[in-house]
Amino acid sequence: MLAASFLLAAEVLENLAFLANASNLVLYLSKFMHFSPSTYANIVTNFMGTTFLLAILGGFLADAFITTYSLYLISAGIEFKVSYHHS
Numbered sequence: 001m002l003a004a005s006f007l008l009a010a011e012v013l014e015n016l017a018f019l020a021n022a023s024n025l026v027l028y029l030s031k032f033m034h035f036s037p038s039t040y041a042n043i044v045t046n047f048m049g050t051t052f053l054l055a056i057l058g059g060f061l062a063d064a065f066i067t068t069y070s071l072y073l074i075s076a077g078i079e080f081k082v083s084y085h086h087s
Contacts, residue, residue, distance in 0.1 A: 022048060 022044055029040035062071040 018051070 025044055025047065026040060029035045029043060030037070033040075035043070058071055058075065062068045066074075
């Protein structure tokens with residue numbers, strides 16, 4: 001029961017962080033980038049949809065072909081490379 005409670009709390013906090021990032025993206029695109037509401041709404045929904053679809057793809061790859069740990073290392077490497085490249 002303790003482990004299930006921990007996982008539930010971690011999932012709630014993860015979702016809160018994800019939604020906070022999405023709302024910050026809305027503010028950034030509207031206030032600093034000066035996009036129209038239809039444009040930034042489209043960008044944010046594309047971001048959220050891509051995130052959810054990549055999570056499904058990652059779960060499939062981890063279950064079918066490679067281990068979860070290996071997929072985590074590959075994903076972290078891609079994220080590091082992309083974030084390092086853009087900063």
